Amino acid sequence: MLNFIIRRLVVIFPMVLIVVTLTWGLIRLAPGNFYTGEKRIPPAIQENIKRKYGLDKPWYVQYGRMMGSIVRGDFGTSLSYPGQSVNQILARTLPVSATLGLMAYLLALTIGLVAGTLAALKQNSRWDYASMGLAMLGISMPNFVLGPLLVLIFSLTLYWLPPARWEGFPSWSMVLPVLTLSAIYMAYIARLTRSGMLEVLRSDYVRTARAKGLRERDVILRHVMRGGIMPVVSFTGPALALLITGTVVVERIFALPGLGNYFLNANLARDEPLIIGIVAFISIVILVFNLLVDISYAFIDPRIRY
């Protein structure tokens, strides 16, 4: 087990370096840079700026420097937010995105698991059809349509909830963004739980559990749930990647000062250090989470050993 964890942790470093190199290569291959923006800057000043940020050196020197500082955990200084280091921006925006994503995922997990379990236990009932229909709607409804529709109903028509802005963790302004973001995960989790449970319900060990006279409640809670939850655990990895693209849209719609919004702005402004910083950071988060998911398999399913 420990061996497995160490092996996987070691692999994370080269993978992050691959992502960073890929992103850096894309940015460098593209014509133009941060300074060829709207404003015309006199050539002399351009030269000065280039020298200050080390852009006058050959590409391999720049690449080496960037990699060196990333390995040391320093992502450099943002170009479009002058005077702020990428680390500062990450520290400021991460809590917003993380709160949003975590709340959305917890909500999705609660409702999705309950709905999926009930649908599986009462297969082909009206409840089953209703929850699976809703789940399909959740998968098909783009979040940039769902979000504005919720705003239209709850903010602009009923005046119940604020339409935008971020007022910190426990606040009414969180409700709509969290709902918008969680809809698709709720739908996926409900579907995965249902199909996972249905498979387990037919398995031999559940029949054994019933045959040895276990109460139905214990069969469901201790055996079926445990096996049926596996697909949901596996989904956590891809969900995280989806969550990140989801937050870009949701933060855009609700004007939240999160990582996704800054990432998009950085791209539009061609702010190379900020882009690379966010990409590297997100890759690390995703890879670590995938590792945690794999470790958690061993705890949930006793048949799995590393």
Added chain:
Amino acid sequence: MKDQSSRPGNEREHTEPAFTPLGTPPEPPVRSRQGDIIHTSPELAVGEGDVRSAESGAEIVAGTSLWRDAWRRLLKNKLAVFGMIVVCLILLSSLIGPYILTWVTGYSYSTIPQDAALTKAFPPFTAPNGAFSWTHPMGTDDSGRDVLARVLIGGRISMMVGLISTFVSLMIGITFGSVAGYLGGRVDNLMMRVVDVLYALPYMMIVIVLLAFFGGRSPLGQLVLLFIALGAVSWLTMARIVRGQIISLKNQEFVLAARATGVSTTKIIFRHLVPNTLGPVIVYATLTIPSVMLQEAFLSFLGLGVQAPLASWGSLSSEGIRTLAIYPWLLIFPGVTMALALFSMNFLGDGLRDALDPQTRKV
């Protein structure tokens, strides 16, 4: 699924059913190689094999009742039939609808009224004087253009992106997966490790970087960039599915027969093995189309996808959001049309899977 759950590090795809080879394997397509050029260059052999495999696939369909069987099962599934009908309607109306509309009402998707009093947004079914009118069933946008015509044209682009990007991902996924599955051993291991690595990357972020830095030259160039970018990030699961299929097929007698008669590896893969994986491939492709369309809409919403004067459901919704408080119909119509289209495609895909895959059918 059993063997997958024992290797969780590699297989995260519990969502997909484990496909068994489609019913009875079709007749081993051993044929005399008369007229076949044996020493063709690999590229030529691939292209040639592709074309012929499609043809021989059609012959196999006619020969066995598997596809007809699946079709009958599909027709029994009410939701899938509903999905199929809606998809066909939307496809048809976005293909010929704009012409009919221009012919009936005189408005095309880019017609801006000459009269300055008309170049503003009117609600659905409303004439400029506020009375009921059939001219603009979905209203007009803030330049006075007909929203219905724009939604129809937007559907064209959205579906084109969905279809072509899925095709790109099919080509990459099938090639990658079948080569890895057939060659096996160390090559397979290495190729699948690459897939694992790519799975864990925040690929949408890289697509955003790609489009932000390389896009924006011309509307058509942007479209091509979209096809490639979306195709290049959605082939991973396809490669896994095809690989699994090939592994379960490659030890069957017809492959042995082909190898014994001296058929080249490329031909065995693309002419004998790939056609036999078509069932699961079709199922997964129908489910890839809506997800690619969703990604396109997401990029268009961010302003990185389809560019004016072209319009997609995503870019129309994105324009609609800006004026949500005053002209809500500019968001509602493209958004809801898109949701309906994706909804039906997902139902159709699910129905196809149940019809073609004997394992999930029992459930």
